[in-house]
Amino acid sequence: MTQLFYASTLFGAMTLAAAIGDGRFGSRGGRRILLVSNNAAIPEITPPLDEAPGFAALRPLFDEVRSWNDIVAPLHPSDWKARVIEVPMLGRLLRSHLSLDDGPDELVLESIAVPPSRTLAGLVRDCPITVYSDGLMSYGPTRDPLPEEISGRITRLLHLDLVPGLSPLLLSEYGVRAEALPDRAFLDVVERGGVAGQGMDGLPAGAPMILGQYLSALDIVTPEEEAGLHAEMLRGLAARGAETVLFKPHPAGGRRHAQRLRETAGELGVELAVVGEAVPAESCFAALRPALVTGCFSTALVTAGRCFGLPVATVGGELVLERLTPYENSNRVPATIADALLPRLSADGSLEGPPPVDLPALVGAVGYCMQSEVYPGMRQATAAYLDAHGPARYFKRQRLAALGLLPAAAVQEPGTLERLRRRLSRALP
Structure with a gap:
């Protein structure tokens, strides 16, 4: 039996390790191949996940680790997809390249609606597909419709139970059953598997932490606004008495965020300790136990509170919710959950709990x-x-209004109809 796994982040690889450790892929009776992809904007200058600190602890779970970037080079893995006429030929070439013969017997993918996962699902046919969730996005709708050839093969959705009582909406329209992984399985990977502590020499324990994302790269906010959000987080932590603050950049965010935040830290008299981009936030939670973790709507905020019992807070939720376009943007549900569920940190250091919801x-x-x-x-x-x-x-x-769901009270508010007319007039050609 041959199982082909795909992962693009160390968090994803740790989730796979948790599922394997929990027996969700059966006993190890055949080949397990891990296909890794580096989806950063410029992958040539960004370390891939199999070179990240802590991956060595996961490596023995797989018989082979191969690079999707190497296979599709010089094309970018997030952009390339096979043309319809090329699918049969390229599918045979991929199976030959990976020595799959007539297999694999199971294909395990993340983010099924977009490349590279959707590309792989189209090339590797005639086998069942397991999808494992990419954090809080599992609670939102499927980003794009899937062809029957792919949706009909998906047998289950594996996900971390990040928000107890909340069921994933992802793939539910196709009748795919959701299976929650136990917290303990994931924590075993982080704490006992050697991942925790890797790449964190010299970093202070107990200092509050800022989680970076890459909002401006996704055109959600401008680079100046994203820098402003980080600065507001830092000011809030400084107002709470922090003398040293950890900053964990997103792996795809680059170094510019840390460089700009250092300037603010200098103005505030705060020491900024920057965690390596390739070090997973969860490893920091386990090894350093930050006094407070703050960010915008990163999945890591919820894992910090849910899995590691750390205090967490959000900043910038209202701005992000306003800026997300189109409304179908797949970040909307993660942003909604973080904003509605977690306390909010102000620049004066105060924490305000969200209204009951x-x-x-x-x-x-x-x-x-x-x-x-x-x-x-x-x-x-x-x-x-x-x-x-x-x-x-x-x-x-x-x-x-377009869905016919605007509450009557909202329609009757002074100026509401006029504002709608102005917005609609601007939208019309």
Whole structure:
């Protein structure tokens, strides 16, 4: 039996290791091949996950580790996909290159709706597919429709139970069952597998931590606004008495964020300790036990609180929710969950808990508004939520108006119709 796994991040590889350790892929009776991909904007200058500190502890789980970047070079793995006429030939070439013969017997992928996973699913046919979740995005709708040739082969969705009581919406329209991995399986990988502590020599234990993302690279905010968010986080931590702050850049974020944050740290008289880009945040949580972890809407914020019991806080949720376009943007549900679930850190150092919310109802309503044609059965519950709580913060009035879901009270607010008319007039050619 041959199993072909795909991963693009060390967090993904650790999730696979947790699933393997929990017996979700059976006993090791055949070949296990891990195909790794570096999807950074410039992969040539960004270390791949199999060179990251801590990967050596995961390496023995697989018989072979191969590079998807090497296979498709010089093309970028996130952009390249086979033309329809090329699929049969390239599929045979890939199976030959990986010595798969007539296999594999199972294909294990992340982020199934986009390349490289979608490309691999189209090339490696005639086998069942397991999808494992990419963090908080599993609670949102499937980003793009999948062809029957792919959706019909997906047998299950493996995910970390990051938000207890919240069921993944991802792939639910195809009848795919969701299976939660136990927290202990993931923690065993981080704490006992040798991942924790790798690449953290000289970093202070107990210092609060800022989690970087790459929001400007995704055109969610401008580079100046993203730098401003990091500065606001740093000011908030400094106001709480922090003399040293850890900054964990996102692997795809580059070094510019740390460089700009150092300037703010100098102005505040705070020492900034920068964690290596390739070191997973979860390893820092286990080894350094930060006093407070803050960020925008990173999945790592939730894992810090849920899996490691650390205090967490968000910054910039309202800005991000306003800027996300289109409304279907797959980051919307992660941003909604973080903003609605976690305390908020202000520049003066105060922490404010979020207002009480029915999180499953909220996430379901947002998911419906993102992909209403896919989940028609959720319309009534969405309308009930909006009637009870209104459209503030998490919903765009123009989207609700287009769906016929704008609550009557909101329509009657002074100026609402006029604002809608102006927005619609600007949108029309």
